[in-house]
Amino acid sequence: MESVQNRRAIAVERIVWWSVQASLLIGIYYMYSQNNGTKVFMGFLTIGVMVAIALVQRRFQYPLPSIFASIVYGFVFFSVVVGTFGGGYKINHFDDFLHIFSGIWIGYASWLIFRRLIRNGGAANLPNSFIALYMICFSLASAAVWELMEFAGDKLFSFTAQGRDPDDTMIDMIMGLIGGSISAFVILKLRDRGKGKSELE
Known part of the structure; x- marks a missing residue:
């Protein structure tokens, strides 16, 4: 039962990771179209951090619980995609x-x-x-x-x-x-x- 739950959690983690990465790329493209180099750089920096986390997860067989990693990716989405790219901080x-x-x-x-x-x-x-x-x-x-x-x-x-x-x-x-x-x-x-x-x- 635990192995099935772990597989499901890992699958959810991967879906969340790819979804956030896709939204980051869209946001980076939009910021580039607005000639906002600072936010473009911030977006690529964020992608690099998320790639590093994913590599650690794969290389060391998920040392971070998948639920925790998914929460972190969710935070990245709200803080960078919604907040920085989408103007959420004005709310x-x-x-x-x-x-x-x-x-x-x-x-x-x-x-x-x-x-x-x-x-x-x-x-x-x-x-x-x-x-x-x-x-x-x-x-x-x-x-x-x-x-x-x-x-x-x-x-x-x-x-x-x-x-x-x-x-x-x-x-x-x-x-x-x-x-x-x-x-x-x-x-x-x-x-x-x-x-x-x-x-x-």
């Missing part, structure tokens, strides 16, 4: 939605990393309060790193990710924190029901 609170979304999958990533580091069932002996603190801190730290990357992109490649309002950076980090907290809450609820390993790995 009120669209950016807040993305940062909550990113906080959720980063929180999920922190749980996966945690389980890889704490092997032989060691995670089961740790209290929920410690795991929640770890996941929330991980999400907040990742949000800070993301803001640093946005700052670097704006300065080095003339992106416009952060704008000029310092409040935007702080709100983005708060949204990431909220997303990480949501992820921690859901995972710990499932963990208490004894489903953590079977449903979240």
